[in-house]
Amino acid sequence: MTDSDQAGNNHVLPPTPPPAPPHSGAADGAPQPVPTNEAEALEIGRRHFPRLGSAGGPVGLSVHEFDIGYLIRAGWPRRENPTARPSQPGGSNVVIAKADGEVTFLPNYPPKEAVALYHRLRSRRTT
Template identity: 65%
Template sequence: MVPTDADHALEIGRTLFPREGSPGGPVGLFVHEFDIGYLIYPGYPVHDDPNVPPPCPGGSNAVIAKADGKVTFLPNRPPEDAVELYRLLLSRETP
């Protein structure tokens, strides 16, 4: 499904992640729009003790392409880093 805007991309993204608020699930999902896609990424609660690792380390982000709706999963990285990684992956796919 090709997203029509950021809200629609977030709606599609909700089908790709555990339900928000479920045990071990994110507290929210967020969308970061960029020129060729929408990065959907989960938010997890902040710990009181910064030395304690998150309850669910790892995870992933998803990019939904604006052109064709193709979903690409990426490691859980800050938005700008994830977008850069997505561009790198695309450049390797293009002959």
Template identity: 55%
Template sequence: MSEPQPQAGQRPVPASAEEALEVGRGHFPAVWPDGERPTLYVHEFDIGYLMYPVFPPRQDPTAYPRDPGGSHIVISKADGEVSALPNYPPETSVEVYRSHFRREA
């Protein structure tokens, strides 16, 4: 038996990091301006899934570093809500999410 699909207007609530990756993939570009596909990482924590892109190492060590720009997202385990966060290290992003988006958590 397959899982019930969300009704129109409902957000999917991921049950695993793999499902969160599928839900969150649409919040990031499929291809960067230089033509490379972004690598997306999922950091699971107790109340959500933090997703963020990581660039591969530059082939030319003398080239300017890439500016990742953009943001991270968190997908709530409670209701599937997607929240955008600044591009901070993962643990800092989790703390920002807890304090600004999920005060009751």
């Protein structure tokens, strides 16, 4: 008998994490596409958001180019009651690296803060 089978055991498992976002590289291990401009970065970024205008999807995507990548941000429709909690909290930004096309998901921060976070994350991986 395991500990969880014993009477009176009130262990609660943590919630299941959300599924990992889809990988942008080819399934056969081929290299990921590397964008050379904002339009190419936007095309790669589209794969990681619901279709524009779909139910629960963004109304637009924007690209913010910075020194080592492209930040893709989603624009969401205004809520009827801006003081109410969102029906689907969260959201993310997507960064596509200029060097290798690596896709990184970041919290839905304003561009300046998202880029600063991305720099911190990249510096940790290279040290």
